[in-house]
Amino acid sequence: MNTTLSDALAWVAGSDAPEKNALDMGFMALTDCAPLVVAATQGFAQPYGLSLNLKRQSSWANLRDKLVSGELDAAHSLYGLIYAVQLGISGNTATDMAVLMGLNQNGQSINLSRALQDANVTTPEALDRRVHQSRTKLTFAQTFPTGNHAMWLYYWLASQGIHPLNDVNSVVVPPSQMVAHLQAGRIDGFCVGEPWCASAVHQGLGFTLATTQAIWPDHPEKVLACTREFVEQNPNTARALVMAVLEASRFIEQNQENRRSTAQLLSGREYLDTPATCIEPRLLGDYEDGLGNQWHDHHAVRFHHGGEVNMPYLSDGMWFMTQFRRWGLLREDPDYLAVAHQVQQLDLYAQAATALGIAVPSSAMRSSHLIDGKCWDGSDPAGYARSFTLHALADTAPSRVSR
Known part of the structure; x- marks a missing residue:
């Protein structure tokens, strides 16, 4: 770890002490739950006064329900799940949610x-x-x-x-x-x-x-998420949790051996329960497609990349809302920027990253080019949503959402 034990204990003992020490953390059996598993099992949480009790879930709908009800304190989650709950299009009622940090990109x-x-x-x-x-x-x-x-x-x-x-x-x-x-x-x-x-x-x-x-x-992928109520009631705990998971994310990417040991860890029965031979190659970026093609993917799954992965960019959250609008899951444009500001916990993330010496990007927006040639930068989300030729067919989109 880059943070010394004395530094971590200073947080635990002072006014920044966690309000809650034992956290129930939900996750799905996926390689990209790695930062939570490493944080919980490899000594990254304890210096911050936290004990992370990992709870594997059977489905994303089950994870959502337990997160909203408070049975889970925080979870490895889908970006699109968190924003759907925030907007009231998944689950029984709209619930204010919080994205604490990104867990991975790609993969x-x-x-x-x-x-x-x-x-x-x-x-x-x-x-x-x-x-x-x-x-x-x-x-x-x-x-x-x-x-x-x-x-x-x-x-x-x-x-x-x-x-x-x-x-x-x-x-x-x-x-x-x-x-x-x-x-x-x-x-x-x-x-x-x-x-x-x-x-x-x-x-x-x-x-x-x-x-x-x-x-x-x-692209943005899984996030560390909780309800906004949890953050408001336990701000120190939330910040300590982000710091522990940030350190775990950084550890995984320090070298290839750490990635290999992470694959072995994830293969355990309580996590992915599948052979490491099915986990390790793509975790290392080595792909075989089943058609005889092999390659090293330069945009394979990544967990940290100097903090670029972990920043809860406003534009990342907004993109998912544009797709909800595109496919008829939202019948009207939300206030994209306002909703993203509510969900993405930028200040809390910046505090945690800065304390660890991890660079915080100067902008909460980022620009990307997608497969169809479109550029997404978050500057005009409503216009972006309307730019798709299929958008006019959104009324045919199913409104069913798994409960």
Whole structure:
């Protein structure tokens, strides 16, 4: 650790002492829960007076309900889940939420089945022909109706000329069940995080057609989140939690050996419960797509990158709201910037990062170019949402949200 024990104890003993010491932390069985697992098990939380009790959840809907009810204090969460709860389009009632920090960027994939592979549907062009020439709709799975994987899947399909709501069926499947559903033939493809994409390839059940970093290099992914009430009642605890997880994130990326040891840790029964051989390669950036192609991905999953990953950029949160608007999950434009300011805990993050000597970006907005050539910088979110050709069809979008 870069922070000395005496420095950490000064926080614990002084006026910055955590209001709550034992925290119940939710997570899903995904490689990108790594910062929480490392923080909880490798000595990063204890110097801040925290004990992190990790609670693996069976689905994102289950995690959402426990987070909102207070059964979980904080969680490894989908950006799209947090904003949907904030806006009242997921769950029973709108609840004020808080994004404390980003946990990772990149590292998700879209996989297709072995049946499609055997039918030579192995390129975007072949998939487009299959979708538009067959009377039978393909079924694609994502992990939560407003979640990141739904938005990546929809965005990628639309960029290939495939309407994700009209041309194919979309169903919700928890991450760890994706491979079993693919094997049983209940779905034709999925978008999910690792290690489940690599696991499907490893078992010969299909192939990786696209990575999400090909959709948006260094895109926002999972976040450390809680309710805003938790932050307001426990500001010192929230800051200490961010500091512990920031240190864990930095540790994972210090060298390749730390990534390898993290893969081994994650493989344990209480975490991902899957062989490290399915976790480690893509955690190191080494990809095999199941079609004979191998490459080192320069935009593979990353957890820190000098703090660039962890900054809760306003523009990151706003982007998900533009996609809700695009697909009819929101019928009106929200006040994008105001909502993002409410959710993203910029001041708290800056305090934690500064205390650790981690640079805080000068702007809470960042600019990115996506697969369809569009530039997203957060400057005109309503205009950006209206710029999509499919936006006029948003009334056909399903309003169903998993409960």
